[in-house]
Amino acid sequence: MDDRRRVRLPTRLHPARPPLTGLLVGRLLLLPVLVAVVTLVMFALAQRTPFDPVLATLGERALTMDGPTLEAMRDRASDTGAVQQWAAWWGNALQGDLGVSSSQRSPVSTVIAQRLPWTLGLMSAALVLAVLGGVLVGGLAGTRPGSWADRAVGGGLLATQAAPPFWVGLVAVWVFAVWLGWLPTGGATSPGSGSVEALDVLRHAVLPVLVLALSQLPWFGLVVRDATRDALAGVPVRAGWARGIPTARLLRQHAVRPALLPLVTVLGVRVPELITGAVLVETVFSWPGVASATVDSALRLDFPLLAALTVLTTVLVVLGNLAADVAYRVVDPRVGRRDG
Amino acid sequence: MSGHGYAESRDVVLPASQTAGPGGTPDWRPVGGLRVEGLGVALPDGRGGHQTVLEQVDLRVPRGRLVVLLGPSGAGKSTLLAALLGLLPTGSLVRGHGWWEDEEAEPVDLVDPGAPARERLRGRVAAWLPQAPVGALTPVLTVGHHLTEKARVHVPAGQVQASVRSAMRRHDVEPQWWRRLPSQLSGGQAQRVSNALALLGDPGLVLADEPTTGLDRPRARAAAAGLTALAHDEGRAVLVVTHDLRLAEEAADAVVEIDGGRSRGADVPVGEVIARARRATHRLAPHATTGQRLTAPGEGPAVGGGPATGGAPHTPGGGPDEGQGPGLAGVDLTLRRGRGTLVRSGVTLRVRPDRTTGLMAPSGAGKTTLLRALALLHRPSAGQVRLDGRPVHGTGYAVPAALRRRIAFVPQDPRQGVDPRWTLGRSLLEPSRLAGRAGDDTTVARMLDRVGLAPELAGRRPDEVSGGQLQRVVLARALTLGADFLLLDEPTSMVDAATARAVVRAVHEHQHATGCGVLVASHDEELLRTWCDVVVEW
């Protein structure tokens, strides 16, 4: 729900605009530093917390297990400093060894390799839907400023935006899975079938994708709506009208189309919100992606996985922002004139 | 005088005689045109009420003629065009008519033809040449897209390509621009594209809005010539609204003055109108009434952007000596804007005490940047600002307060000039407070009175007064500084003629009283030529 503050055009999203190459270099240099710092902070936090490596690795077993043995293991458990742990983790990570996930009970690298595609699939599908929907709705509202349609859409989008994805997900589950029984309640494949069948996956994907899309749509809708409205208020539309361009075409080409620009250029900025949404949606629908794995790993204090996933998301977001800035420079025809 | 005669001869030209022009025998007959009768427009003032912008405008623009509608900024010229194009802001009120008469067809009222008729008319009868062509094109659509789209409005699909091509040829739109976006066009190129667009449907009426804004003389001339051609060679009715007297002189078949929302001089020879316009501006500038250094109308060299405008000798960039002697001087300044785009380099200019220096340059030429540099608000990337020959270092806070107080800068936009949260009274008193002097309502009243404002404004907040009033408040505050140098940025650009007069008068009186040096930056040549002792032209 990071959206609220973000319903703005890229002009404001990117106040300062250094030259492209500089930007690329700067960000790409920032990335490793950032990742390093983030992980270090994690390890530091892990030090001074109720975080007990023994319990973490043992899981439920610790409860049924015989006390003295547990204590013995604790005594053996070496508590090295955060920095050493951190260094060690990176040492292994750079050699491709991300450690073993205690919550998934398999190597972190495998977990990610297995789960990432599901998340990417979910996210990209939702993104596409959200954008299409946003353009449709936003364009509709933006080209009829002040009309009842505009007000309805505006209010509706705001309301949707205020609705937490996990709640929408639950409601969707109740309606479509429990009440109507049209769609499965969760998972990505039917239990009976061991293999991954397209249609089966699709049936399972419908709700998660729609809910995730719905959680992203308002932001796109509002961006398009506002941008369209701004374009509509501008001279070009009046000029076009005075030139005799048919109204429908005028709205489409001279009002909505310019509004798509900011949208396209700031897609990348949405990555954090998209991830946030994915975390919630995957959890509600027990979708076997990395996002839900993040939650599990956090709940089970599965440190290796948590660290790896945090790094992964960080990289994702940075690249997303970068993509946004690049796209902005590449795509926006007006950018040349901004400083003049 | 020559200018006058020139204008007269132009005024008596008959349509027929235009056939003598290079255009050969015209394929049009001088029938019909635009007839505006008693047109009035009241715009919504945002507070639910209306503000009358045009009281009573009457004018005729026959086919084959170019008529200039002359008036200061804010006189409602653009509003007139908007009314004829159907582009008035929602909720505007109109009265009177703007008849368009074509040989065979029934006359139609362009101002209010009724919705269905408007649908038929728009884009077919009147072509609009907006003030800033680039800004009027849709940024994300290519030149080609614009042109084909326009062509489709007029001709069946089959002939679109052909008509586009011919239009491009007629207006020198080069084929390689086809794929370009508006932002990739230079000003001139955009101009041509927008002409091609506007005229693609072969409309009988052409409405041009300030066609010379931001153009240097030669380009302005070319533009004027182009418009004349539209009338004389192609036989369209051309209405040009501008405050540029030169343009009127060069291009007009007839000039109509508009002031206070009323049109005057529809049937008076061009020369007289222009002369009258001049006198108006002179009235505007008390200095000029003394006649000293008054530039003769239409004096050639001034127009050429040559060495001198006005009597005082000077070179465009100023000279090496400018740095020396008393006064506020910028020496060999290099000015950059925002994130480093170079505006101008090697600028040298001095504001002498008790003298009024004019800086004439088209908008966007960096006047503001220079003024801010001189006001010690902007750090020039090279060169020095000298006060009475001594260089001043640093800008803003870095400069000793006493030094800062010697220079008063009046920004162009009054809306940003005062703190929106403060009452005008409080804003007005700020300088004296800073100078350690206490001030009370009477002080404020006096200050307001100096610029011809009522004392009760003191209690108002900025958003409760008009732009004109605000402009004067800002000026009043600058005057109270008792500064030795007064820097005015486009002081009359945003206000009606009356306010402009008030402003100029106030500045002039202040100068008489204090002997301060004044620098006026403006693109309005007439204003500068008649007000200033020296005009530097960029």
Add this chain to the structure above:
Amino acid sequence: MTAEGWREVAGARSRPWAGTRHAVARGGSGPWWVALGGVVVVVLLLGAGAADQRADFEQAFLPPSAEHPFGTDQAGRDLLARSLAGARVSLLVGLVAALVSSVVGVVVGGLAGSLASRAGGVVDGVLMRVVDAVNALPHLVLGIVIVALLGPSLGSVILSVALTHWTTTARLVRAELLALEGVGFVEAAVGAGAGRWWVLSRHLLAHVMGRVVLATVLMVPHAIMHESALSFLGLGLPDDQASLGTIIEQSRTAVLAGHWWPAVLPGLLLVALSLVVFVLGERLRPVSWGRS
């Protein structure tokens, strides 16, 4: 000819751009939201709804009725009461977190903004890189990490929200300060000999604070979302404390068993709450001197 003869141009109101002049710039929300908002907020602050209800399993899962407008939960507790108590907790978390992050934001942004033009903007540069860094993390994931490692509690939730949300304010304050530097009335003051302190105290503070208040208010719904999301994931408040997030989390089982109300109704309250705070905030939007 004075008032007579004036008429409106036919069809002027059907121009494509006709609405743009009067349409609300953003949000498109009517004042009735505000009224509603006032009501809701007041109700919550009045403290309706007992947090600690005794369980009564006889009453478990009663559907909404006159007696229990929101129905009851698996322990037979009145959901309306619990939801209101939860909303109060959520609102509290939201407010505190928003305040904390705003303070951080103002400090950082203020430093960056006022030092941007001095010392070659080194401080500014560094601070802004930090902002970038924090922004480069998906807030929820960062929150998850923080809570997971600090253990779920009111404190760590607030911390995790505050730590992730201060950047907006920082950016905003900085931008505002920089924008104001070049604004006419500030320059006028400087030209009249004003010192930094004068300008800051007389001019800048008022404007910046206006924006900060707005940003803070707008952050509240955000923080609420964040808190409820964490709680929903089992990483927020402990489930003995009623927060809208935990209530909805505990309703998952019920939903799949066909009891819709424990999830739907508290959720609606959550939506209403954040929507209302958001709209209230939008109404506060003051003049901005940012790039126009």
Add this chain to the structure above:
Amino acid sequence: MRLPSCYRRVMRMFRNRYSAPLSSLLLVGLVLAGCTDPTTSPSGEREGAAATSSRATEVVVATGGEPDSFNPVLGYARWGDGKIVEGLVRLGVDLEPEPVLAEELPEVADDGLTYTVTLREGVTFHDGQELDAEDVVATYEAALDPENGSPVAADLTALESVEAVDGRTVRFTLAHPQSAFVTTTTLGILPADQVDATSPEDVVGTGPYQVEGYRAGERLVLTASPDYWGEQPEVTRATFLFVDDDAARAARLASGEVDAALLPTQALGRFEDDGAYDVIRRDTADFRALVLPEEGEVTGDPAIRTALQTGLDRQALVDGALAGAGRPAYGPIPPEAPEYSDVVEVEANPRTAEQRLEEAGWVEGADGVRARDGQRAAFTLMYPAGDTLRQNVALEVQAQAAELGIEVEPEGLSWEAIEPRMSSDALVYGSGNPYNADLSTYPLFHSSRAFQGFDNPGGYDSAEMDAALEAGRAAQEDSERVEAYATVQEQLAQDLPWVFLAYVEHDYVIEADTWAGYDVPLVEPHEHGLQGGPWWNLPSWTTAGG
């Protein structure tokens, strides 16, 4: 729109061979999903259900969380009911040991210190190896090795050494006699070279089923092992889904995705009235009790303890918090166990409880909460966050205690957070097994175990208790043992270190009329899921449908 390109960029960002096809597939899917006909989908579900039931030789089961390990040494199939692995003996429905990999029950030397076991002949592991004595020895030694932190070690405290007499004979030597030792020889046997297997794929047993497929956190698929020494099971393929979320299990069962599932009682309703399902409610030794820390100002006070013991209406708690799914509990040892003694039972009577409090000087204050010289009768009751059942128990206790004038503040916490507070705050504790009285008492009440891990959480310390526990552990004759545990239970009833509330019932739902033989009167231990439930004896299921 440049969207496709940007979308492709994202894809390119992580070169991953699945992502592109999968996500494009999802895209297509959404289009299709848009036009799925509502009428077909549900019927599709029905077909799905039909499909699973028609194949009666295959079963899909949704259990709770995934076991932490599939290695018996690390605690899997602790009671020898493994489908993959088997122990020397196992405990039958009647809780009596019966030989499995052993020819017959171990023969005990007269001094009760050595147990000799002869292995069954012709038993092979799934990987083809022959079972021999070395495997048994290796397995037990691994369990004893502290490095492995095996929970089984707790059962084997008496075991001194294991040796292979010959290829088919194993001798266990005990440090001291332990009559219950036989019940600990249920430990599943692994091949000597694979005792430290972690992943299920690597766990090789001798059981009727072997692992066909496994996806961590998702599913375990078993198929009948072709060369099993015993008779072939009729159900040849079993899929176990690990679904933590109760609700998700219920929904999947309802949608026909699974044939059988472990369910919370609240979710049973819709299945009980539905003939298509068979609801199975299992009695258990899985108790829930309040641990009252000795140190606590309030919780340590005898009067308070007695008040809770007599004042809490256990039946009401069962009917309410457990929705009827359970039975009152008064001690750690279930009535089914031979060691059970009824001294622990009390008649719920608030009246006497309040009297007891009054006598002890706990007088009711203005806020309805009793207090004694400044000390309010209030304490915090911890429960593991997310455990709805224990949360409900806590809530019910809160409600009932309030009636007595005792204020109980439930607090849901993670185990990490609970552990350090166990010495000061009360806790809803769950444990228990019907097989071995020693195991269900010694670690919980012996003073030496105070605060060892999660043992003896209240820090209860009583010489009499310690003595009785040791006696019970060392007892050779059953009579001896019964006597010892009688003392233990008397001590509990007297000191009330804990207040036992209820044995929770384990509930399961299974598709009716497809299989038979699963409904046996088993009393389940605390641990259940993969091992317990109707599928406890999966190998002996018959396919009723035909």
